[in-house]
Amino acid sequence: MNDNQEGISAAEIAEELDSNRANISRYLNKLYRSDRLAKIQGRPVLYKLKESNEEQKINKKTSRKHYSLKDNVKEENSKLDDIIGAKGSLKNQIQQAKAAILYPPNGLHTLLLGETGVGKSMFANLMHGFAVDSKMLDQNAPFVQFNCADYSDNPQLLISQIFGVKKGAYTGANKDRDGLLKKADQGVLFLDEVHRLPPQGQEMLFTFIDNGHFRPLGESEKKLSAQVQIIAATTEEPDSFLLNTFVRRIPMVIKLPSLKNRSLKERFRLVESFLKEESKNIGKSIYVDRNSLVSFLLYDCPNNIGQLASDIQLASAKSFLNFKTSDNKYILISQEDIPDHVQKGILNLHHKRSKVENLFKDQNEILEFSDSEQNKIVNINSNPDPEEPKLGRLFYDVIEDKLNSLRQENMDEAKIQKILNIDIESHFKKHLESLPDIINKSDINKIVEKEIVEITEDILQLSGRKLQRKFDKKIFLALALHLQKSIERIKAGEKIYHPELNNIRINHFQEFMTAIEAASLIDKKFQIETPLDEIGYISMFLIKNPYQINDKRKSKVAVYILMHGNSTATSMADVANKLLGEEFAIGIDMPLEMEAQKFFEHSSEKIKKEAPNRDILLLVDMGSLTGFADMMELENKRKIKIIDMVSTPIVIDVCRKAILGQSIEEIYSSCLNYAVQKRKQSAGESTNSKSEIEIKADNFENLIITACFTGEGASSKLKEIIEEQFSRENIKIISLNIIDYDQFIKKIKRYQKQYNLLAVVSTVDIKKADIPFIPAVEVLSGKAFEKLNTKLNDLDKYNKIKSSLSEHLDKVNSSKIVSECKNIINSIIKEAKLIIDSDVKIGILLHMVFLIEKLLKGENDNSFKGLEAYQVENKSFMHKIAEKLFFLEREYAVKISDDEIAYISKSFLENSKLQKNIELN
Numbered sequence: 001m002n003d004n005q006e007g008i009s010a011a012e013i014a015e016e017l018d019s020n021r022a023n024i025s026r027y028l029n030k031l032y033r034s035d036r037l038a039k040i041q042g043r044p045v046l047y048k049l050k051e052s053n054e055e056q057k058i059n060k061k062t063s064r065k066h067y068s069l070k071d072n073v074k075e076e077n078s079k080l081d082d083i084i085g086a087k088g089s090l091k092n093q094i095q096q097a098k099a100a101i102l103y104p105p106n107g108l109h110t111l112l113l114g115e116t117g118v119g120k121s122m123f124a125n126l127m128h129g130f131a132v133d134s135k136m137l138d139q140n141a142p143f144v145q146f147n148c149a150d151y152s153d154n155p156q157l158l159i160s161q162i163f164g165v166k167k168g169a170y171t172g173a174n175k176d177r178d179g180l181l182k183k184a185d186q187g188v189l190f191l192d193e194v195h196r197l198p199p200q201g202q203e204m205l206f207t208f209i210d211n212g213h214f215r216p217l218g219e220s221e222k223k224l225s226a227q228v229q230i231i232a233a234t235t236e237e238p239d240s241f242l243l244n245t246f247v248r249r250i251p252m253v254i255k256l257p258s259l260k261n262r263s264l265k266e267r268f269r270l271v272e273s274f275l276k277e278e279s280k281n282i283g284k285s286i287y288v289d290r291n292s293l294v295s296f297l298l299y300d301c302p303n304n305i306g307q308l309a310s311d312i313q314l315a316s317a318k319s320f321l322n323f324k325t326s327d328n329k330y331i332l333i334s335q336e337d338i339p340d341h342v343q344k345g346i347l348n349l350h351h352k353r354s355k356v357e358n359l360f361k362d363q364n365e366i367l368e369f370s371d372s373e374q375n376k377i378v379n380i381n382s383n384p385d386p387e388e389p390k391l392g393r394l395f396y397d398v399i400e401d402k403l404n405s406l407r408q409e410n411m412d413e414a415k416i417q418k419i420l421n422i423d424i425e426s427h428f429k430k431h432l433e434s435l436p437d438i439i440n441k442s443d444i445n446k447i448v449e450k451e452i453v454e455i456t457e458d459i460l461q462l463s464g465r466k467l468q469r470k471f472d473k474k475i476f477l478a479l480a481l482h483l484q485k486s487i488e489r490i491k492a493g494e495k496i497y498h499p500e501l502n503n504i505r506i507n508h509f510q511e512f513m514t515a516i517e518a519a520s521l522i523d524k525k526f527q528i529e530t531p532l533d534e535i536g537y538i539s540m541f542l543i544k545n546p547y548q549i550n551d552k553r554k555s556k557v558a559v560y561i562l563m564h565g566n567s568t569a570t571s572m573a574d575v576a577n578k579l580l581g582e583e584f585a586i587g588i589d590m591p592l593e594m595e596a597q598k599f600f601e602h603s604s605e606k607i608k609k610e611a612p613n614r615d616i617l618l619l620v621d622m623g624s625l626t627g628f629a630d631m632m633e634l635e636n637k638r639k640i641k642i643i644d645m646v647s648t649p650i651v652i653d654v655c656r657k658a659i660l661g662q663s664i665e666e667i668y669s670s671c672l673n674y675a676v677q678k679r680k681q682s683a684g685e686s687t688n689s690k691s692e693i694e695i696k697a698d699n700f701e702n703l704i705i706t707a708c709f710t711g712e713g714a715s716s717k718l719k720e721i722i723e724e725q726f727s728r729e730n731i732k733i734i735s736l737n738i739i740d741y742d743q744f745i746k747k748i749k750r751y752q753k754q755y756n757l758l759a760v761v762s763t764v765d766i767k768k769a770d771i772p773f774i775p776a777v778e779v780l781s782g783k784a785f786e787k788l789n790t791k792l793n794d795l796d797k798y799n800k801i802k803s804s805l806s807e808h809l810d811k812v813n814s815s816k817i818v819s820e821c822k823n824i825i826n827s828i829i830k831e832a833k834l835i836i837d838s839d840v841k842i843g844i845l846l847h848m849v850f851l852i853e854k855l856l857k858g859e860n861d862n863s864f865k866g867l868e869a870y871q872v873e874n875k876s877f878m879h880k881i882a883e884k885l886f887f888l889e890r891e892y893a894v895k896i897s898d899d900e901i902a903y904i905s906k907s908f909l910e911n912s913k914l915q916k917n918i919e920l921n
Helices: 010-017 021-033 053-058 066-075 091-102 120-133 155-163 199-211 264-282 290-298 304-325 340-351 353-359 395-408 413-420 424-434 441-445 450-467 473-491 501-507 509-526 532-542 568-580 596-610 623-636 648-659 664-682 692-698 714-725 741-754 777-781 783-805 814-832 838-856 867-873 875-892 898-910
Strands: 037-040 046-049 110-113 143-147 187-192 228-234 252-255 286-289 366-370 373-378 557-564 586-590 615-620 640-643 702-708 731-737 756-762 773-775
Touching: 010 021, 021 037, 021 046, 021 264, 091 120, 091 252, 110 120, 120 143, 120 187, 120 228, 155 199, 199 228, 264 286, 264 290, 264 304, 264 353, 264 366, 286 290, 290 304, 290 340, 290 353, 290 366, 340 353, 340 568, 441 450, 441 473, 450 473, 450 509, 450 532, 473 509, 473 532, 501 509, 501 532, 501 838, 509 532, 509 838, 532 783, 557 568, 557 596, 557 648, 568 586, 568 648, 586 596, 596 623, 615 648, 615 664, 640 664, 648 664, 702 714, 702 741, 702 783, 714 731, 714 756, 714 777, 714 783, 731 741, 741 756, 756 783, 773 777, 773 783, 777 783, 783 814, 783 838, 814 838, 814 875, 814 898, 838 875, 838 898, 867 875, 867 898, 875 898
Parallel strands: 110 228, 110 252, 143 187, 187 228, 557 586, 557 615, 615 640, 702 731, 702 756, 756 773
Antiparallel strands: 037 046, 286 366, 366 373
């Protein structure tokens, strides 16, 4: 080397070390970033040792110590035991490698087998590093790497590269030149793609292995000697492409696993290492969203680790370009940044969902990868706050994303809701588990507004009293974070959707009732109106031990699809499983040429083996398959039911119900109801016709009746005063006379069918319980207007409930049933002389509405613990409740059980401000 040279290039070092230029360049850049080297821009780029400030003052000349650079590069080599998979998929291979290096006196020659890109070159390099570390080779022992494929089209040149060449051996050989064996003396020669070495070259190589001597190409007399450990590698089967005499001379054969045969955890560590390497190259952290990480973990990567590294580099480069050319504050890799073939990896999630979720158990939606730090969970906002903990997105944001995704596929809204029902509780549980353990209130105050902390305290205190339980600090933090975001959404007019509102209301009734009262506190404090779906979310925070909310979701029913054809059943199962995100439905195809008896034996044996302790629901198309249930039930002695003429929507619905833990009777019954409705539709029958009263109920007008004996005088004056007070309201006001009291009551009843009767304001006391009455004197005192305003506010609430419920009710008209239930509740309260808050009334109303919906769907009632004792204690009150509910039973042709009557009775009595056990006259 010229001493006056200013620096040294990567190519010069690579030639001196007989190493790969790209690797040397990477190491040099790493030393440059750690401030140990200086870089001189130009062609080629040169590197020199970094001078101290003192040296810079004394001497501007560069200190060029090539062997110092060589030592630095060697320091960066990984250790064999640190390789990803050292304790897993590569454990045996590492033991073999160590044995090959340590075997006396000079180690064993080794053949590495494996597909393209599995890391054979890196593994050989690590073996060399281990040999140096274990003192089997000197510190400066060479590692010479050569790919035989580079010269495979010129066998003569290929052989000369390895063994050297004598001047004149062939045209162009104008001087003697040492080969790689000579350069690798006292070290390791790594021959990649060794199967490309022609038979002549293989014979020369095994001759060297036998005696340590070799002749350069063209040399007939002089022999050269060298002490070299050979590590060869091939992607092919050795017996097919290598001479047996050559293979027999390599005692150690190590097969490296392909990427698809390595564990998900190892693949994640590989992804992590490549992302950190790219972060190091860029000099900034790289953020990756969860879906992109899952895609990298699960996509088909035929060229193994090498391709994985390239795909990650490509995605990093694209996101870096976006970062440089936009206002992005982060280098963020999302689905749009990763190659198309990588994006398809997300489609394989249903095959490995449990393993992926276990891998991401403590992670959230976005991870930060940086060479200098551990991976961090982050929440990237448009205006990031460095002080804000990395807490991830709201769980209903994820539900909303999935909702939008399914809508883009033009899926029916009813089907979308059924699919979404599957995973909200699971996601809620993961959301809680992912939160950090913030202990002090002062810590929470740093990230949540003061007013939110205050309302959270109020809600949990209220809930503690109502539900008789304590809430830990993680629930406090989770609810506070949730409220901060949800209140922002409500104020911004953004829609909130809870796909499991009905399930929450049924399975966690007391929490739901408490959440209604909590919503009133929120509305009052923030001057907003909390929608019903949001109340469903608040309920979830109040459930006892919400971390275990979906532990109950253990399927009791296995679903098998049996159909004629070579792929009909399996295709239908695949579609359902992908949409539900669960590997649940199992399809068994019956080839058209197969006999029914043989198919029965095959499917019966499969079901008996795979689902030994569960009830079985068979979904079939037609023919002989419809008789399988009875035959299987006799053979298996368990419940087996069959549904024929099924379609994909039915399969999805059945699987959804089974995953949610419904019994075989519940699922079977609901499917039969669905089939009846479909048959009616196909026959042209109406399944949801409205009565005349129902149509009027959709357009109710508010009504106030004023009355006196003559219908004039006092009645007219009352009407005039009320009209002046409510001139801007949509209220009809009429005056009636009370000359014939019975006829007067009949008229009011007729008006009640056509209008929403707010009140009868009369000089005569109205004693009918179901007629809202306000004495005339209260108009003069102003008290009547307070009552009417309260009613109008309540009415507004009920109208919003009607609108909200329309998305959750399939069997009943929301406007009609809300009005009916409201009238029943008011009648009970008046007759029993109860005092109940409006929020509690709404909770009872919702319970009654969803009860009728559930009964119409054929679902079972809830059982009331201690029913008999409760009936004895509250016999009279329950009897009156049953009388009032008879209207609903008659109207909707359902039977309300004693258990449900007890639940409704308890809701009235326990939430009344009077004594509990009230006898009705």
